[in-house]
Amino acid sequence: MSAPSQARPVRVARRDADAVGRRTAWNALFIAPYMLAFLVLLVVPLGLGMWLSFQDYDMLAGYGGPVGWENYERLLGDRIFLGSVRNTIWFVIISVPAFVGLGLFLALLLNDDSRKSSFFRSIFFGSSVLSVTIVTLVWRLVYMPDRGLLQNIAGMFGLTAPNFMTTEALALPGIAIVTVWWIIGLPMMLFLAALQQIPKEVYEAAALDNASRWRVLVSITLPAIRRTIVLVAVIEVILQFQLFGQANLITNGGPNNASRPIVMFIYEAGFRDWMLGYAAAASQILFVLMLGAAMLQMWIGRQKDGG
Amino acid sequence: MVLGRGVKKLDLVDMLLLAALVGLAIVWVAPIVWVIGLAFKPNDVLMRTTGGIFAPPFTGKNFRDILATSAVFGWMLNSFIVAIGQTFLTLAISTLAGYGFARTDFPGKRIAFILVIAGLAVPEQAIIVPLHTMFAEAHLHNTYFGLIAPRLAFPFGVFLMYQYFKGVPREIEEAAMLDNASRLKIFFRVVLPLTVPAQATLGIYTFLHAWNEYFWPLVSATKPEMYTLTIGLAATQTNFAQTEGIGFLMAQAVFAGLPILILYLFFQRHIVTAVAGGAGK
Secondary structure, eight states: OOHHHHHHHHHHTOOSTTOOSOBOGGGGGGTHHHHHHHIIIIIHHHHHHHHHTTEEEETTTEEEEEOTTHHHHHHHTOHHHHHHHHHHHHHHHHHHHHHHHHHHHHHHHTOSOOHHHHHHHHHHHHGGGSOHHHHHHHHHHHHOTTTOHHHHHHHHTTOOOOOTTTOHHHHHHHHHHHHHHHHOHHHHHHHHHHHTTSOHHHHHHHHHTTOOHHHHIIIIIHHHTHHHHHHHHHHHHHHHHTOOHHHHHHTTTOSTTTTOOHHHHHHHHHHTSOBHHHHHHHHHHHHHHHHHHHHHHHHHHHHHHHO | OGGGTTOOSOOHHHHHHHHHHHHHHHHHHHHHHHHHHHHTSOHHHHHHOOOOTTSSOOOSHHHHHHHHHOSHHHHHHHHHHHHHHHHHHHHHHHHHHHHHHHHOBOTTHHHHHHHHHHHTTOOHHHHHHHHHHHHHHTTOTTSHHHHHGGGGGOTHHHHHHHHHHHHSOHHHHHHHHHTTOOHHHIIIIIIGGGGHHHHHHHHHHHHHHHHHOOHHHHHHOOSGGGOOHHHHHHHHHGGGGSGGGHHHHHHHHHHHHHHHHHHHHHHHHHHHHHHHHHHHO
């Protein structure tokens, strides 16, 4: 069998333009191990979760049969749950602009090959590799009312530092500060990657025109990375909707439920009170909220693209 | 500064920006330096004040206490086993599946691919309650497998490898195919060596994620001897109110954070590209 005569039927049998070789069921073996994990550990629990959200299933009281929308109706009347939705949305509103704004600011300042920039990049990215428990340990100590770092510094000026952990209005902003400190590295790096894609010639032309740096920023740089700005905003919305560890460890949802996010509500309903149906229903609402927020943002991004 | 590539002289704006940058950097570094300082202070001093961390007395007692009593070594070992296991398995199944989707054709491929892509939108929290019940039924809680497995289902790695394979020139494989090499042989001999950069990206990303994972280990590893580092430290934090142990707690934080920070300093360049490249896809 000569090689060239083999090549022809191979090409004809192919349907996917990027594929190489014959279309045969054997090839499915490549995806089989992953698909097994995907189906058993993602598709099945997703379906099970949806089913569960329509059941009266309390681990302590036992299975009470299907209840229709009752779990959802109860959630909509549950002040703790509604508070957690409000808290989560508020947290997203205050933290995402900080991630986008500060991430972009740092990226703009550190977008060169100098040693100085690489040094600062390491600092701002470094905290991202720490786990949430270490970060919260550190920050609980910073926020500690009598002997915390914040109070030590404020004390030098004869002031009293605000208490982020026990003041209702400050609990979520305090957690937002910790979160930005923890993972500002990712948005910064995404913006840096985008900035490096901008051709240098564009800036050289602007320099010839003696354009001010503000003008360069507004009329060249920002439009060039518009897609990345939308991408970072979408990623951060999705990430910050999942706020859990920081709130659980720093404030435990308090004071007076002021910092309890949805995921913590799910954790408490599902794994402390063992109300599985109820927790599953809350999970579905979180899922829908996240999808909705992400789609809304992409839609807004597209509108701006067109106009 | 890059805001104005055309401007050469260091003007007032440049200086203000530099000052802002240095100020921010201090905010980023100060808490860590302070905590490291506290870890070397005797607990009875910390009871009174946490100021003056650079002044004596210093002590190594907190770290000696860790070596003597803390379970932190066991937790670290658990974290390592889970993170390494998850990384290895994720790389294996994602690479195979990414190749299968990008470069081969088989009946049902389109529908399977659409399913997997839709799976990208599913957050962990949407499935954690039923998943916990399933694992309880199967007696998989408090096992390494139970800690490793759930993350394998998330399609991110498959998607990353798929993207990567799409960018590899087809001609390389077609040439091998003309030589009548078998599909598997092509995959292992020709294709796999080309994927090392993508493997590194996905590997680092997966390892960091596994090392820092919080929610699933919190509900799955309930026996202290199965705690990962993250969960073990979380458990000790509940003692935070009894402040006599601040020095010990801080020493534990330093002890737990240091290995990953050192790894970060060594592999900085790769980690940064891995995380940025991974999320940008």
